[in-house]
Amino acid sequence: MSELTPKHMKDSQVAMIELVLPNDTNILQNLLGGRLMHWMDIAAAMAASRHCNNVAVTAVVDDLSFHEPIKLGNIVSLCANVNRAFNTSMEVGIKVEVEDFRTGEKKHSNSAYFTFVCVDLETGKKMPVPAIIPDSPLENKWFNDALVRRTQRLNQKHGIIHN
Ligand SMILES: CC(C)(COP(=O)(O)OP(=O)(O)OC[C@H]1O[C@@H](n2cnc3c(N)ncnc32)[C@H](O)[C@@H]1OP(=O)(O)O)[C@@H](O)C(=O)NCCC(=O)NCCS
Known part of the structure; x- marks a missing residue:
């Protein structure tokens, strides 16, 4: 399978579970x-x-x-899902x-x-990422909404304001 063969959302989803221990807290015992x-x-x-089967660096946090x-x-419990893949970047919810x-x-x-950019481990250069395939109405919503948010982020970055 080519590295740029489109992939399904469920193939990259992450579920991570942590227990809040004393070393994770402030003096009020809150995380x-x-x-x-x-x-x-x-x-x-x-x-x-x-x-992307490669290194992904954090570029933007909303x-x-x-x-x-x-x-x-x-x-x-933290659940992470790649909502959409663009050229070299991906939005993760x-x-x-x-x-x-x-x-x-x-x-x-x-x-x-979070927006991540795929970079090559050897050269540090940005790399293209595979497209992502949504498979349910909910995944479709995440996929479509991600494009709207990306447009807003890039407009904000370039100082474009819509009232
Ligand atoms: C993230 C990084 C690779 C981007 O490099 P760059 O040359 O500035 O990249 P570009 O402007 O070409 O953007 C790369 C991608 O990020 C996207 N991007 C950049 N800024 C963005 C923003 N504000 N909102 C949404 N997407 C953004 C671009 O659209 C592009 O995506 P695309 O190829 O899918 O269209 C580079 O800035 C970097 O290495 N930053 C440090 C990363 C790091 O160390 N993170 C840990 C935090 S300490």
Whole structure:
């Protein structure tokens, strides 16, 4: 199979689970925002690298908000999905869910979009990535919305404002 043969979303999806330990928290015993961002970056990078079978570097992280604290001892589940592949870049969506194992209560905690660029390990040059194939109505929505967000990001980068 050629490296640029289109691939299905499910083939690069990543599920990563972490337990919030004392070294992950601030003095209020809440998960450090930087630690969560690190976990999100790692989960997203694994999905992007799986898709392009190469090194994927973080180029852009969209807005990230912390609505509620994540507590010491919570279980944090991160799901990463390549929403769309462009020429050398890919948008990865991450969903974070938090579980209190004592009660079994699960809550959606954060979501974010990361843009990764595929680079060659030897030369460091940008590399083309395979197209991605959505296989369900939900995956189609992620795929279509990713193009809208990319256009907005690139407009913002180039200072183009639409009211
Ligand atoms: C990411 C990096 C490879 C981009 O290199 P560059 O020469 O500036 O690349 P370009 O402007 O050609 O953009 C490369 C791709 O990223 C996309 N891109 C760049 N800026 C973007 C933005 N703000 N929004 C969306 N996509 C963007 C481009 O559209 C292009 O994608 P495409 O080929 O699919 O169309 C380079 O800036 C880099 O190496 N950055 C450091 C990465 C890193 O170390 N990350 C860890 C963070 S510390």
